[in-house]
Amino acid sequence: MKELGAISSELRAISPTLRVLSPGIKATVQDQGRQGIRHHGLARGGVLDLRSAAWANKLLDNERNAACVEIVLGGFQAEALSACEVSVTGARADVTVNGKPVGMWQSLQLAPGDKLAIGHSRNHRLIYLAVRGGFKTREWFGSHSVVEREALEGAGPLQAGDLLPAGSHEPIQGAPRIAPPQAWQWLEQSPVLGLIPGYQHHQFRSADLRRLVTSQYQVSDDSDRMGYRLAGSPMADPPPGIVSEGIIPGAVQIPGDGQPIALLADCQTIGGYPKPGVIASLDCGLLAQQLPGSEITFEWTDTLTAQNRRRLFERQYQQTVWSENGRSPHWR
Amino acid sequence: MxxxxxxxxxxxxxxxxxxxxxxxxxxxxxxxxxxxxxxxxxxxxxxxxxxxxxxxxxxxxxxxxxxxxxxxxxxxxxxxxxxxxxQQGRLIELPVYYSQETGPDLAWMAEHTGLSSQQIIERHTAETYQVYAIGFAPGFGFMGQVDPSIACPRKDTPRTQVPAGSVGIANRQTAVYPKASPGGWQLIGRCPTQLFDEVNLSLLRVGDKVRFVAIGKDEFLAQGGQL
Missing domain, CATH: 3.30.1360.40 (Gyrase A; domain 2)
Structure with missing residues (x-):
């Protein structure tokens, strides 16, 4: 058995809570990502689907930024080494404890020796596993997020045998919680992604911009935490490259072949491809949840609309309180 | 704006x-x-x-x-x-062991530019470079401008593995690879200085100025350089 990275001495006092039996195709520890480091060439990192991860934490009274395990396509199994509470959100999959089916989007109690198994996701890509108190794995630059492509010492995907400590072993008060429908309903919607026009917008031909919002794009196999390549009707005449400038997750780049690349959490910090716009942050999660071969469309939105949608989400999230039976949370 | x-x-x-x-x-x-x-x-x-x-x-x-x-x-x-x-920024000196063994593209560049390897090294060390951007990888500083006579395009096929510390040229830019990574720049030498570590982060900042100083093999090894 190996510990996940070098866990600091104060955290060593916390006994490990879960042992990974199988990580599935890929699973990494992620929180909301890093801050104040991108000028060193370090990526932001962080959860790809902020809503599913936030609700996984909410179900356990965790901090908004607590670290979860982001599981790609399911197939993840773990054993509880001590009593703990967990939640599983995101892409729908069969979840069992000791072989017995349990629900997603709710809090689950695990006793020592319990085996949690998350099956393969069906219609979407990303599943989030949270634990009460958050996963207290090693931090890099003030964040638990693992950015695999940077190849930092100890920062890789989870492997069988890895031990995951939790921040709290105190049970939540009251009955098990069940997330309200607004926590997951958006995931079932057809993926129409709000695109905020960028300042280079006018350098694109109007026919190419129309094509961007009227054609369907397929999520290609060449899609990872850095970005998703989209395949569809290519832009006929994208503008030439620009002097490299800072770029953010959500930016849509158009390389010479005219096929868009949507950048995501682990993207590079600077880039020189022209960009017609940036995908709204909530819709980045919706895109990230799409399987290869899924079709997405873009529609124009604007900065303030995107900001207001994001704030509405945060407001609903912060103001959701759990009633005593855990089943009818309401929005104050 | x-x-x-x-x-x-x-x-x-x-x-x-x-x-x-x-x-x-x-x-x-x-x-x-x-x-x-x-x-x-x-x-x-x-x-x-x-x-x-x-x-x-x-x-x-x-x-x-x-x-x-x-x-x-x-x-x-x-x-x-x-x-x-x-606005002047810091002036940072980076030692470089320029050689055939650490600069596998020196020979090609000599052919491409019509200069000798020694002239390429002299022109690379003569300039004071400006750090324009950090990106591509943690601590990777894009520096310019390289003397036009030694500016060379990127390799047609990037190397799958460029050793850590490699000093490269791409058109009128130069850079040091902080870590081993894939890369397509023309390699002319190797620098023993750590350009990124998890505590101090990137050695280079945008606005810094950089001079390369040629060192010999013994000094390169003494400073922790790896062959």
């Missing part, structure tokens, strides 16, 4: 073309923004001609963020003319 980028960033443009006067100005603006300790500031990403300011869109909206930054930009020190001392 300040423009909104997506829902959580503003891009401040200093010019349209690469200009050695800009990194100093951009670095100075970074310092002035950092000094404000804005609670909603997430990240600053300086690059050749721009500064990307990333903010928390839940804490401020685009109008508030822009209004807070505008006075700083309007009061920027004169953008034309010689840089002030504050």
């Amino acid at each position: 300040i423009q909104a980028v997506g829902e959580d960033a503003l891009l401040i443009s200093f010019g349209d073309a690469i200009d050695s006067a800009l990194p100093g100005q951009i670095a100075a603006l970074c310092q002035r923004i950092e000094a404000l300790e804005l609670p909603w500031l997430v990240d600053l990403v300086p690059s050749y001609t721009t500064l990307l300011v990333i903010y928390d869109p839940v804490a401020v909206n685009v109008f508030e963020a822009r209004a807070r930054l505008r006075p700083l930009i309007d009061s920027q020190p004169e953008t034309i003319g010689p840089a002030t001392n504050a």
Whole structure:
């Protein structure tokens, strides 16, 4: 058995809570990502689907930024080494404890020796596993997020045998919680992604911009935490490259072949491809949840609309309180 | 000029073309923004001609963020003319062991440029370079301008593994690979200095100036260089 990275001495006092039996195709520890480091060439990192991860934490009274395990396509199994509470959100999959089916989007109690198994996701890509108190794995630059492509010492995907400590072993008060429908309903919607026009917008031909919002794009196999390549009707005449400038997750780049690349959490910090716009942050999660071969469309939105949608989400999230039976949370 | 980028960033443009006067100005603006300790500031990403300011869109909206930054930009020190001392940045010397064994593209470059390996090395060390941007990988600094006589295009097929510390040239830019990684720059030598570590992060910052100093094999090894 190996510990996940070098866990600091104060955290060593916390006994490990879960042992990974199988990580599935890929699973990494992620929180909301890093801050104040991108000028060193370090990526932001962080959860790809902020809503599913936030609700996984909410179900356990965790901090908004607590670290979860982001599981790609399911197939993840773990054993509880001590009593703990967990939640599983995101892409729908069969979840069992000791072989017995349990629900997603709710809090689950695990006793020592319990085996949690998350099956393969069906219609979407990303599943989030949270634990009460958050996963207290090693931090890099003030964040638990693992950015695999940077190849930092100890920062890789989870492997069988890895031990995951939790921040709290105190049970939540009251009955098990069940997330309200607004926590997951958006995931079932057809993926129409709000695109905020960028300042280079006018350098694109109007026919190419129309094509961007009227054609369907397929999520290609060449899609990872850095970005998703989209395949569809290519832009006929994208503008030439620009002097490299800072770029953010959500930016849509158009390389010479005219096929868009949507950048995501682990993207590079600077880039020189022209960009017609940036995908709204909530819709980045919706895109990230799409399987290869899924079709997405873009529609124009604007900065303030995107900001207001994001704030509405945060407001609903912060103001959701759990009633005593855990089943009818309401929005104050 | 300040423009909104997506829902959580503003891009401040200093010019349209690469200009050695800009990194100093951009670095100075970074310092002035950092000094404000804005609670909603997430990240600053300086690059050749721009500064990307990333903010928390839940804490401020685009109008508030822009209004807070505008006075700083309007009061920027004169953008034309010689840089002030504050804009000069640090001067960092990077030792390089230039050789066939650490610079596998020196021979090709000699053929391509019609210069001898020694002349290429002399021209690479003669210049004081400006750090224009950090990116591609943690601690990877894009520096320029390389003397036109030794400017060479990237390799047609990038190497799958460039050794850590490799010093490369791509057109009129030069850089040191902080870590082993794939890469397509023409390699002329190797630098024993650590350009990135997890405690001190990137050695180079935008606005710094860099000179390369040729060293021999013994000194390269003594300074911790790996062959």
